[in-house]
Amino acid sequence: MNNAKFYLGIDIGSTAVKAALVASDTLRLTACRGCAYPTKREGTFVTQSPHDWVSAAVSAVRDVLSTTGDTPCIAGISVSAQGGSIFAADRDREPISDAVSWMDARASKEADELYREFGEDIYRACGWRLSPLDDASKLLWLRKNDPELFERAAYFMTTADFFTGWLCGNSVYDPTSAAITRLFDIRTGKYNDALISRIGIEKSKFSAVLPCGKSAGTLGANAASAIGLSPGIPVWIGAHDQYCAALGSGITRPGQLLIATGTAWVLFGVTGQAEFSELHAAPGVFPNICGSRNEPKYGVIAALSGIGASVERYAVLNGRSLSDSDAEAARLLQSNLTSDRAYTPFSPCEDGRGFLPHAAGTGIVFDKLADAEYTQKYLGLLEGAAFETLAAAEKIHAGKDLSLVMSGGAARSSLWRNIVASAAASQGWRLAVSTERDAPAYGAALIATAADGADISDVAKNEATVPDAAYTEYLGRAFRVWKENILIG
Numbered sequence: 001m002n003n004a005k006f007y008l009g010i011d012i013g014s015t016a017v018k019a020a021l022v023a024s025d026t027l028r029l030t031a032c033r034g035c036a037y038p039t040k041r042e043g044t045f046v047t048q049s050p051h052d053w054v055s056a057a058v059s060a061v062r063d064v065l066s067t068t069g070d071t072p073c074i075a076g077i078s079v080s081a082q083g084g085s086i087f088a089a090d091r092d093r094e095p096i097s098d099a100v101s102w103m104d105a106r107a108s109k110e111a112d113e114l115y116r117e118f119g120e121d122i123y124r125a126c127g128w129r130l131s132p133l134d135d136a137s138k139l140l141w142l143r144k145n146d147p148e149l150f151e152r153a154a155y156f157m158t159t160a161d162f163f164t165g166w167l168c169g170n171s172v173y174d175p176t177s178a179a180i181t182r183l184f185d186i187r188t189g190k191y192n193d194a195l196i197s198r199i200g201i202e203k204s205k206f207s208a209v210l211p212c213g214k215s216a217g218t219l220g221a222n223a224a225s226a227i228g229l230s231p232g233i234p235v236w237i238g239a240h241d242q243y244c245a246a247l248g249s250g251i252t253r254p255g256q257l258l259i260a261t262g263t264a265w266v267l268f269g270v271t272g273q274a275e276f277s278e279l280h281a282a283p284g285v286f287p288n289i290c291g292s293r294n295e296p297k298y299g300v301i302a303a304l305s306g307i308g309a310s311v312e313r314y315a316v317l318n319g320r321s322l323s324d325s326d327a328e329a330a331r332l333l334q335s336n337l338t339s340d341r342a343y344t345p346f347s348p349c350e351d352g353r354g355f356l357p358h359a360a361g362t363g364i365v366f367d368k369l370a371d372a373e374y375t376q377k378y379l380g381l382l383e384g385a386a387f388e389t390l391a392a393a394e395k396i397h398a399g400k401d402l403s404l405v406m407s408g409g410a411a412r413s414s415l416w417r418n419i420v421a422s423a424a425a426s427q428g429w430r431l432a433v434s435t436e437r438d439a440p441a442y443g444a445a446l447i448a449t450a451a452d453g454a455d456i457s458d459v460a461k462n463e464a465t466v467p468d469a470a471y472t473e474y475l476g477r478a479f480r481v482w483k484e485n486i487l488i489g
Contacts, residue, residue, distance in 0.1 A: 009445030250460025
């Protein structure tokens with residue numbers, strides 16, 4: 001590999017940093033290494049140290065560089081970053097406080113206060129609704145509860161602009177990261193003066209916003225020394241981690257949809273316009289990365305909160321493991337029970353709360369099918385999760401031929417793949433499984449390759465999943481019944 005050229009992607013995630021190398025000749029992921037960092041939790045307060053982000057990044061980058069044998073030729077660097085974490089910094093943009101994590105929920109009163117004043121205006125401006133987890137609400141909380149720190153701060157910084165600045169000395173970030181703060185208006189490409197004024201902050205305390213894939217500068221001497229590279233390497237503006245994950249999974253054009261599975265499931269699609277509906281929308285990495293650079297594309301995000309957690313909770317409450325439950329449910333399917341099952345799959349909701357607005361207040365709980373055996377109920381829970389996913393997909397791409405890509409933990413389960421693939425096939429859609437476990441870091445590296453002129457439209461290698469024909473027919477009928485009984489409004 002001595003003569004090989006690579007691109008480096010660095011993903012500052014919610015609990016760990018990952019560093020990925022992409023070979024310039026194949027555009028494939030060559031290696032990826034990670035390093036966890038601590039998170040401090042006290043009640044609703046969740047904080048992290050920006051210095052820990054840097055330390056973890058140094059370890060992860062040095063580790064991944066070591067996989068090449070000698071110091072590799074790095075042609076470009078880009079960053080994937082968690083959104084919604086913010087901290088106070090001095091005039092040198094050095095942290096003077098811990099970062100309030102996106103997981104921190106201390107600002108519930110402030111979020112309510114801002115929503116009463118602005119309503120849906122913020123959503124229409126940035127594609128994200130006000131919530132206790134957003135930066136705008138947290139900054140208002142800080143002004144009320146720590147006015148000394150609020151006034152002392154020369155800057156307020158997010159993960160994306162801080163780490164980009166650490167790399168190259170130029171603290172800038174992209175519209176996907178800026179939009180999540182709720183302080184940036186994607187329609188105008190400028191900060192929201194009304195909201196910033198209401199919070200009581202000077203606009204000069206926020207970093208400049210530039211398109212993804214634009215130059216942020218070059219690797220500075222201090223950062224270069226820390227990670228074991230030479231200064232002067234181009235640093236390209238990256239994107240929010242969900243956008244990078246989509247890019248690393250091959251989601252680059254309308255008609256494609258990523259299903260990222262985990263504790264929550266997140267759906268990510270691409271559209272040619274900023275379509276604001278019940279689902280979140282914000283500008284994607286696509287304007288300067290894929291397709292025509294003169295035709296902006298946007299990302300559309302639907303968060304199905306708690307699917308993975310609810311399934312696991314149901315198994316644990318019944319004294320079962322997920323692996324055993326999956327195996328039992330798979331055997332149930334193989335017994336041809338699908339031909340005469342008399343019950344309807346149900347939504348995996350806790351305490352009657354749905355994942356989407358349509359399910360809220362329906363009272364769908366775990367004992368919905370009290371007369372069914374555990375394995376039947378478990379299978380119904382998984383099918384209900386698939387139906388929630390289909391309903392969200394319909395909202396994102398109504399009436400369109402869809403190509404779905406599944407990633408994350410559920411994608412590694414043959415049972416989950418069969419359920420989602422067969423449910424998708426009942427609507428005429430196709431499902432593939434992402435082969436990349438480190439999609440955000442891979443996506444960040446791809447941004448660097450694209451900025452350097454590479455075509456990354458079709459680089460992701462996903463494995464097609466063949467649906468079960470009989471199961472597809474059953475799920476098509478069941479989905480119609482499910483929508484009639486559960487999907488309201």
